[in-house]
Amino acid sequence: GAGVSQSPSNKVTEKGKDVELRCDPISGHTALYWYRQRLGQGLEFLIYFQGNSAPDKSGLPSDRFSAERTGESVSTLTIQRTQQEDSAVYLCASSLDRENTEAFFGQGTRLTVV
Amino acid sequence: AQSVAQPEDQVNVAEGNPLTVKCTYSVSGNPYLFWYVQYPNRGLQFLLKYITGDNLVKGSYGFEAEFNKSQTSFHLKKPSALVSDSALYFCAVREGTGGFKTIFGAGTRLFVKA
Numbered sequence: 001g002a003g004v005s006q007s008p009s010n011k012v013t014e015k016g017k018d019v020e021l022r023c024d025p026i027s028g029h030t031a032l033y034w035y036r037q038r039l040g041q042g043l044e045f046l047i048y049f050q051g052n053s054a055p056d057k058s059g060l061p062s063d064r065f066s067a068e069r070t071g072e073s074v075s076t077l078t079i080q081r082t083q084q085e086d087s088a089v090y091l092c093a094s095s096l097d098r099e100n101t102e103a104f105f106g107q108g109t110r111l112t113v114v
Numbered sequence: 115a116q117s118v119a120q121p122e123d124q125v126n127v128a129e130g131n132p133l134t135v136k137c138t139y140s141v142s143g144n145p146y147l148f149w150y151v152q153y154p155n156r157g158l159q160f161l162l163k164y165i166t167g168d169n170l171v172k173g174s175y176g177f178e179a180e181f182n183k184s185q186t187s188f189h190l191k192k193p194s195a196l197v198s199d200s201a202l203y204f205c206a207v208r209e210g211t212g213g214f215k216t217i218f219g220a221g222t223r224l225f226v227k228a
Binding site: 033093 | 146150156163204215216217218219220221
């Protein structure tokens with residue numbers, strides 16, 4: 001596609017439920033990132049995938065969070081047993097397989113846990 | 115591990131005046147530095163980057179940034195601010211030899227008054 005696509009754009013879920021967020025990167029971008037942005041705050045690094053290398057999961061806040069990527073395409077971020085503190089905008093970005101290239105961001109998924 | 119600091123939560127400037135948004139960073143190797151802008155209800159957009167070469171980098175919408183290695187800074191500047199520049203600005207850093215992990219600052223909200 002022309003840009004990074006995320007779905008759903010909005011998600012309201014009950015506390016304790018699992019949610020799955022999806023990201024379609026720009027075609028040909030082998031690097032993919034997930035960030036969390038709480039209301040009025042900065043971007044918190046969660047995880048990134050680089051080609052076929054093992055992902056850098058150092059930013060995942062707890063074992064309730066996990067992410068997968070199928071080859072060099074779609075990625076899903078899963079949050080199990082959601083808590084109210086998980087409410088935030090989850091942003092996905094992708095970039096070319098070069099360290100000096102900028103990332104292109106999706107519009108994000110706004111997650112609200114009630 | 116890399117880190118980035120934006121010391122100002124908010125910057126206020128009058129239209130037509132020059133603006134500066136500050137950023138300092140910490141990396142163990144050579145830095146790759148980026149500025150992104152987030153307009154209300156829109157995704158993050160890339161503004162400019164420093165990879166190597168000239169310390170003064172020019173980017174989109176008339177913005178520029180100056181890389182200062184001795185001060186580990188990468189301040190964003192614009193000679194004449196516009197009301198439409200009002201937005202949330204993020205500085206980001208990636209270690210030059212550390213893969214694609216990109217860390218963002220907390221963001222600085224810029225208000226330009228007419």
